Amino acid sequence: MELPIVMSHKARITAKPTAPVNASSRNLLDHLESAVLWVSPTLELLYVNPAAEMLLERSLNRLKGESLKSICPGNSELVQMLEKASDTELSVTRRNYRLKINSNQAIKVNLTVNSISQVGIVVEMQRIDRARDIDNEFKLQKEQEAIRGLIRGLAHEIKNPLGGIRGAAQLLQSELADQPELLEYTDVLIKETDRLKSLIDQMSGPRRQPQKQRVNIHEISERVRKLLAAEAPDSIRIRFVYDPSAPEVVADKDQLIQATLNLARNALESLEETGGDLVISTSVVRKFTIGNTLHPLAVSLKIEDNGPGIPESLQPQIFFPMVTGKATGTGLGLPTSRSLVDAQGGIIQFKSRPGHTEFEILLPAAPQDHE
Numbered sequence: 001m002e003l004p005i006v007m008s009h010k011a012r013i014t015a016k017p018t019a020p021v022n023a024s025s026r027n028l029l030d031h032l033e034s035a036v037l038w039v040s041p042t043l044e045l046l047y048v049n050p051a052a053e054m055l056l057e058r059s060l061n062r063l064k065g066e067s068l069k070s071i072c073p074g075n076s077e078l079v080q081m082l083e084k085a086s087d088t089e090l091s092v093t094r095r096n097y098r099l100k101i102n103s104n105q106a107i108k109v110n111l112t113v114n115s116i117s118q119v120g121i122v123v124e125m126q127r128i129d130r131a132r133d134i135d136n137e138f139k140l141q142k143e144q145e146a147i148r149g150l151i152r153g154l155a156h157e158i159k160n161p162l163g164g165i166r167g168a169a170q171l172l173q174s175e176l177a178d179q180p181e182l183l184e185y186t187d188v189l190i191k192e193t194d195r196l197k198s199l200i201d202q203m204s205g206p207r208r209q210p211q212k213q214r215v216n217i218h219e220i221s222e223r224v225r226k227l228l229a230a231e232a233p234d235s236i237r238i239r240f241v242y243d244p245s246a247p248e249v250v251a252d253k254d255q256l257i258q259a260t261l262n263l264a265r266n267a268l269e270s271l272e273e274t275g276g277d278l279v280i281s282t283s284v285v286r287k288f289t290i291g292n293t294l295h296p297l298a299v300s301l302k303i304e305d306n307g308p309g310i311p312e313s314l315q316p317q318i319f320f321p322m323v324t325g326k327a328t329g330t331g332l333g334l335p336t337s338r339s340l341v342d343a344q345g346g347i348i349q350f351k352s353r354p355g356h357t358e359f360e361i362l363l364p365a366a367p368q369d370h371e
């Protein structure tokens with residue numbers, strides 16, 4: 001396709017670059033974590049890469065040809081930056097820019113606008129909150145690994161004497177056959193040592209190595225659906241919203257079911273008193289960083305409820321063992337889910353405010369067959 005000749009300032013403003021993004025540059029842009037928007041001097045979108053599709057929550061097909069002003073209304077400063085860049089052919093950078101992506105949502109980005117002669121305007125954006133989340137996830141993961149190590153060490157030390165206590169209680173039990181009134185004491189000893197052992201086992205996290213295989217995320221959600229159906233009272237409505245295009249993931253089915261079930265049970269429990277809605281949904285996420293790796297495709301499994309939310313004071317510690325807001329809770333559901341999802345190479349993130357809590361499991365998509 002012919003390149004526009006954009007020479008004079010006036011021409012620059014009115015000419016519409018028509019050069020397509022060719023296959024190799026598109027391939028390059030598709031792999032970037034930064035959102036890239038290619039805009040004509042009249043501010044029509046010519047191309048957006050997948051990271052920008054995610055950021056703007058719309059597909060290239062829907063965005064192409066649209067005016068940036070109509071896609072991102074309320075971003076007059078961005079429009080001014082584009083006009084300035086187009087006029088001066090200098091690049092303009094803004095840090096901590098609050099980009100409105102729709103009438104009720106804004107995200108913070110660092111952005112650079114470049115006007116490139118005969119090409120048009122290229123806007124590059126990086127989400128700041130996501131970068132901060134990745135940092136926090138990293139920190140949390142390190143802390144949790146340290147805690148798990150400590151618990152495993154302690155567990156070993158505690159389980160040996162516990163075994164001894166249990167054995168001695170059993171011996172005593174056999175000696176007390178003719179004094180049944182004393183047997184209730186040995187029963188207590190045995191039951192309580194068993195309870196302690198199972199608590200320590202749960203706190204130590206999964207002992208078995210994950211047996212990973214390619215699995216459709218809907219196989220997991222369907223199993224969870226069946227289990228929940230038996231547990232949920234009528235006052236709780238459970239809905240499932242599936243994205244059939246979700247690619248397979250590589251995971252241990254049972255561990256993933258357990259991780260999801262713990263999250264769903266928390267949602268059920270939060271709705272126990274008032275009733276309400278629980279929604280389990282799946283979707284595809286492009287360009288998602290987990291740990292140090294940027295995955296081109298990830299699968300999201302979200303569990304949402306409209307219960308009271310997690311108390312703010314509890315939120316920073318929510319994934320630590322024995323943190324609970326319930327009178328009878330053990331505070332092991334979330335740390336277990338987290339270590340199980342970690343073992344599959346995924347992450348769990350959450351958001352919570354009164355009336356809306358969502359936990360999201362994100363897992364890298366399985367490699368495509370031809371890879």
Ligand SMILES: Nc1ncnc2c1ncn2[C@@H]1O[C@H](COP(=O)(O)OP(=O)(O)OP(=O)(O)O)[C@@H](O)[C@H]1O
Binds near residue numbers: 262308323328
């Ligand atoms: N969907 C939710 N809505 C409100 N609070 C939640 C939700 N999910 C978790 N929480 C809060 O997080 C705490 C920790 O959850 P976690 O699953 O780790 O432990 P638990 O549910 O208290 O006990 P356990 O799961 O071991 O029986 C809960 O006690 C609750 O206060």
Ligand SMILES: [Mg+2]
Binds near residue numbers: 262265266332333334
């Ligand atoms: Mg729980």
